[in-house]
Amino acid sequence: MSTPVHLVHTALSDLTAVVAERAEALDTGALDVRADLARFGSADFFEPALRDDGLPELVSMIEHTAAASLAVGFSLWAHTMAVTYLAHAPAAAREGRLDELLSGSRAGVTAMAAGLKQVAGLGPVPLVADGTPDDLRINGPIHWASNVFQDSLIVLPARRPDGxxxxAVVDANAPGITANPPPDLMALGATASTSLHLDDVQVRPEQVLTTDLASFVSTIRPTFLLLQTAFCVGVAAAALEGAGRAGGALAGQFSSELTEVSSELRRLRESLFTLAGRSRSAGVAEVxxxxxxGATTALAATRLESTLAGGAGYATRSAANRRFREAAFLPIQSPSEGQLRWELSRYV
Incomplete structure (x- = not known):
């Protein structure tokens, strides 16, 4: 399961080592992910999002980080998507904002889940934009978003009354935006994930990234899903490594399961980097x-590690327990397992 040499270098190893040292404190909520975003930004790890050939590097970054902490890997995904959105935006929308995201000095929020659902045919975006192009006002809820800190940048979809x-991109602390208190989450509290409500939030013309949601989603969806797959692969790899270290007389009873899940993970990882290298030509169904x-394999891997860890894995401060709780989020992460199954059924 070795990574291509050109995708892993000393800077990434050093950064993920710091993440690993912080993993328990992030898990307990003693720390949040902002310092991690700043470290990766200072080391120019978000720059590949500006390049057509940069996706494999982003996949590697998120995969290896998620192996140390899915909370940070997930946060990097959300932030990287915000960078990607602005990279595809007009110059006026990028002005100042893109540099702040690239440096990690401000956290990026991807609130695009509802946009992907609308394009898939699963219901309209709940955010409604009304008014003139020079004085647009947005109202409605964002049911879930991550990296929601006071100074974050939020990229969101909206629909006009006429369809x-x-x-658009907005400041999290803009007048009219209310972020609800973050719920007490299992394993992901450090990601500042919560719901928001927009009440007559003003959007100026220079804040609009596009007026064609369907085309925008078509452009960003491969990156969106492949980088999510990267954090699934990362946590699965860490879990299998932990499972492989388990000893005792009963460990041998699970050798076939360990071999099977490891083989599936190798296949997934190879496919992930292959598709990342040709994302523009990748089929929607295969992505x-x-x-x-990826999510299914991560769940299987973390369950296997927890089983082999025995009582030690039941302790909430253990890495095996943390990974088991982290992976429990994957079936409901948008797009959820139900949405993915529904979309895939349309291609069968």
């Missing part, structure tokens, strides 16, 4: 299937 669509299989 027209748009994608959806890979994301679905």
């Amino acid at each position: 027209a669509t748009l994608v 959806i299937r890979l994301r679905l299989d």
Whole structure:
């Protein structure tokens, strides 16, 4: 399961080592992910999002980080997607904002889940934009978003009363935006994940990234799903490594399961880097299937590690227990397992 040499270098190893040292404190909520975003930004790890050939590097970054802490790997995914959105935006929307995201000095929030659902045919975006292009006002809820800190940048979809669509960038502390208190989450409290409500939030023309939601989703969806697959692969790899270290007389009873899950993970990882290298020509169905299989494999791997760890894995401060709780989030992470299955069924 070795990574191509050119995708792993000393800087990434050093950064993930710091993440690993912080993993328990992040898990307990003693720390949050902002310092991690700043470290990765200072080391220019978000720059590949500006390049057509940069996706394999982003996959490697998130995969290896998620192996140390899924909370940080997940946060990097959300932030990287915000960078990706702005990289595809007009110059006026990028002005100042893109540099802040690239440096990690501000956290990026991807609130695009509802946009992907609308494009898939699963219901309209709940955010409604009304008014003139020079004085647009947005109202409605964002049911779930991560990296929601006071100074974050949020990229969100909205629909006009006449059915027209748009994608815009707003400041999390803009007048009219209310972030609800974050719920007490299992393993992901450090990611500042919560719901928000927008009440007459003003959007100026330079804040609009596009007025064609469907085309925008078509452009960013491969990156969106492949980078999610990367954090699934990362946590699965860490869990299998932990499972492989388990000893005792009963460990041998699970050798066939360990071999089977390891083989599946190798296949997934190879497919992940292959598709990342040709994401523009990747089929929608194969990307959806890979994301679905990634989550399933991560769940199987963490369950196996927890089983082999025995009582030690039941202790909440153990790495095996943390990974088991981290992976429990994957079936409901948007797009959820149900949505992925529904979308995939349309291609069968």
